[in-house]
Amino acid sequence: MSDPLPLVDAHHHVWNLDHRPQPWLHEPGHEPIRRTFALDDLRASATRAVAGRRLAGTVLVQCVTSLDETREFLALADTDPLVGAVVGWADLTSPAIGNVLDELRAGPGGGWLRAVRHLVQGEPDPGWLQRPSVERGLRAVAERGLGYDVLIRDHQFNQAVGLAERVPELPLVLDHSGKPPIAKGELADWERDVRRLAAHPQVRCKVSGLVTEADHRTWTTDDIRPVWDILLAAFGADRLMFGSDWPVCVLAGGWNHWAATVEELLAGCSPAETSAVLAGTATGFYRLDSSQPKEGTPCS
Structure with missing residues (x-):
């Protein structure tokens, strides 16, 4: 009997508020997710199949600017079979960034570090990513075979x-x-810019976090479809990857609602395109197929 087709969630978070505060959760409107979320909560939430696929692996993404959080996520990935890769945080502006990355990779679970991320969305400098110190740090990331989540x-x-x-x-x-500013319905500028970025072949794109850019209570698939159509045309299915942004997506319907929406959006795609979006692109970018086997069973 052949193995079931995999489903990879390329973007989710966990946090323990008793152990590590998440200051951003104190912003208005975040009350429904102002509690601890663990991997077992994800397992309990992600019960819906997408195009016949059930969740088989995930990419755990940093929440706050903390090396300790990154170390904790790597250790978690080393023990839990659901997590196949970690996107961590390190100070890209630090002259010691190369040493820091090497130390992370040499520590417990360090082999699961596949990319880094910084919260550029909160940086007021319109040229933050072009600062010489940041660019030096990103070159160190590239030299170590890691990716960067933008x-x-x-x-x-x-x-x-x-x-x-x-x-x-x-x-x-x-x-x-x-x-994209889905709630405003003004996609022209975003479309122009996303096509500019997609023109660079080393760039992939996560189909994630869209429901929280729409009206949290009233959004429908029809609100998301124009964005999907633009992404599919700009990147092609082989450069798109499914992500839930769980548990943030709880603010606008939750994991299963988003999964059902993605299945609707994929209805016109070929089996190969569906496979790319639901597993192949994330597997390639985060090298999930090179992960070492871990004991236990993934989410069913």
């Missing part, structure tokens, strides 16, 4: 495009599709 808002695309032009050897993935 977290920007729709007005910050120039930074990402500039990075793609200046450091073409660095694999990039655009988190949350660059946060």
